[in-house]
Amino acid sequence: MNNSSWTILQMHEHQLLQSIYDSSTTLQGVSIGPGDDMGEVVIGNEKVLFAVDQLVVGRHVTPNTKPSHIGRKAVARCFSDIAAMCATPVGCLMTACVPGDATNEWCQEIFEGAKLVAQEWGGPLFGGDIAQSEGPAVFSISAIATPPENGAVLRSGAQEHDYLCVTGELGNANASHHLAFTPRIHEAQELLATLGSDLHSMIDISDGLGRDASHLANKGIKIIIDTTLLPLRAGATVESALSDGEDYELLFTSSTVPPTHLATVIGKVQIGNNTVVTQSGVDISNCGWNHA
Amino acid sequence: MNNSSWTILQMHEHQLLQSIYDSSTTLQGVSIGPGDDMGEVVIGNEKVLFAVDQLVVGRHVTPNTKPSHIGRKAVARCFSDIAAMCATPVGCLMTACVPGDATNEWCQEIFEGAKLVAQEWGGPLFGGDIAQSEGPAVFSISAIATPPENGAVLRSGAQEHDYLCVTGELGNANASHHLAFTPRIHEAQELLATLGSDLHSMIDISDGLGRDASHLANKGIKIIIDTTLLPLRAGATVESALSDGEDYELLFTSSTVPPTHLATVIGKVQIGNNTVVTQSGVDISNCGWNHA
Numbered sequence: 394m395n396n397s398s399w400t401i402l403q404m405h406e407h408q409l410l411q412s413i414y415d416s417s418t419t420l421q422g423v424s425i426g427p428g429d430d431m432g433e434v435v436i437g438n439e440k441v442l443f444a445v446d447q448l449v450v451g452r453h454v455t456p457n458t459k460p461s462h463i464g465r466k467a468v469a470r471c472f473s474d475i476a477a478m479c480a481t482p483v484g485c486l487m488t489a490c491v492p493g494d495a496t497n498e499w500c501q502e503i504f505e506g507a508k509l510v511a512q513e514w515g516g517p518l519f520g521g522d523i524a525q526s527e528g529p530a531v532f533s534i535s536a537i538a539t540p541p542e543n544g545a546v547l548r549s550g551a552q553e554h555d556y557l558c559v560t561g562e563l564g565n566a567n568a569s570h571h572l573a574f575t576p577r578i579h580e581a582q583e584l585l586a587t588l589g590s591d592l593h594s595m596i597d598i599s600d601g602l603g604r605d606a607s608h609l610a611n612k613g614i615k616i617i618i619d620t621t622l623l624p625l626r627a628g629a630t631v632e633s634a635l636s637d638g639e640d641y642e643l644l645f646t647s648s649t650v651p652p653t654h655l656a657t658v659i660g661k662v663q664i665g666n667n668t669v670v671t672q673s674g675v676d677i678s679n680c681g682w683n684h685a
Numbered sequence: 686m687n688n689s690s691w692t693i694l695q696m697h698e699h700q701l702l703q704s705i706y707d708s709s710t711t712l713q714g715v716s717i718g719p720g721d722d723m724g725e726v727v728i729g730n731e732k733v734l735f736a737v738d739q740l741v742v743g744r745h746v747t748p749n750t751k752p753s754h755i756g757r758k759a760v761a762r763c764f765s766d767i768a769a770m771c772a773t774p775v776g777c778l779m780t781a782c783v784p785g786d787a788t789n790e791w792c793q794e795i796f797e798g799a800k801l802v803a804q805e806w807g808g809p810l811f812g813g814d815i816a817q818s819e820g821p822a823v824f825s826i827s828a829i830a831t832p833p834e835n836g837a838v839l840r841s842g843a844q845e846h847d848y849l850c851v852t853g854e855l856g857n858a859n860a861s862h863h864l865a866f867t868p869r870i871h872e873a874q875e876l877l878a879t880l881g882s883d884l885h886s887m888i889d890i891s892d893g894l895g896r897d898a899s900h901l902a903n904k905g906i907k908i909i910i911d912t913t914l915l916p917l918r919a920g921a922t923v924e925s926a927l928s929d930g931e932d933y934e935l936l937f938t939s940s941t942v943p944p945t946h947l948a949t950v951i952g953k954v955q956i957g958n959n960t961v962v963t964q965s966g967v968d969i970s971n972c973g974w975n976h977a
Contacts, residue, residue: 528820
């Protein structure tokens, strides 16, 4: 990864961001730095979580996607990061960078779609920025949120003997789920209320189960996924459940088994070498979509 | 403006955003809504300001602009909004949406340029998102900040008999200033410390003096600018000072005259019809660049 002429396609977002932030010394006031679903800063006596996510027309939605669904998905993607910290939304801002032939009507329906769900999910849209470019339309949502009383649930924190668990169902998300999902904000809070300090680590599945599980498998941890236990969405195969992404379900580790109405146990945490493998030993750490 | 087939080019960002938010009822927890330089939410006992700004390659910078300067300008544009509220930066996030042929080196230099000034200006970059599109590169900076003790200085608030004042110099910003300016965060705080509650309203000049002054001229207020008083940047004409934009100076109204080392008086506030005119009565409310 030292060849500077490599294109962005060849370097994953995670690696590029990591290479940028590796040189960071500790940042004043920053209590959760780069590398988790949200960052966190301390303001007075309050902890404030902060995340941003982009949606590119032609990549995350098609030009023919219903505009209100584009707005909805832009918010949902970002608020899924809030869920993954067991946090509570406070508010959000939206940007639009649109081509010159975009109509006001189209833009307005996208903003309206975003505004509706942002409000419904407790983090109202209260500002934004509009710019113009020659390229396909790009939208972003920046959100702020507050952590639960005992602190946000991080990606790091998985412990030996933890159960690996997932909410909902996996795979075949591209059929319709990716436009229709609701961020698991309430489920995350219910899990935290139920599991308490036994809930050790959490992420949302955006890039694919294998790849996202690999973010939980750090600091000498190995995750073993039993592919026979995967809760498959209608039309999904095991392969799509492992690698398609866009599930926006919560993947977490806990030392106690969660209630079955909230999540399914799909694997275990062992001491190991920062990998994710199936029950038959196949390494699936890179199984997923480079979602950038 | 009701013709929905009008393109975004024909509707100013301000108007589109306004039309989107006009339908908003009051938003829970939102203490400063859409329409100012930043929005504000209340979290516990703290007020948190929140803004986002985009930078489009080919529009706000050229593809040949030094990458570190692109990163610097992306942060500077957003932090100028922080200055315009007399606020203090806390931290920021950056997004990049780049074409497939963008090299890691180019992206990394942009992020490094952004990181350097964000840290220097007190609002460290602590996360972000990278995506890919076919279009020109688009960057955004989302920032959070804290208001001064007695609350952020808003765009609204100009009072009859106020002096209209500006920091620094105006015009010909495109020559080099637009890449080199430092957001007037310290100057804003010094102005507030000096003027106190006599400092009634403030905005930063991004779109052009006429257009930005018009955001201060609301609720039955009229602003008269004496063009002979404009502090011109080297190479600037009165016309460019009135309309070029990208000055990122602070434009404010105050019932007392500010210290000359901080700002220049360029006009007066009267009771009127929400317009900005020159000393000879020419309406310059629309003098500026639709900066979207």
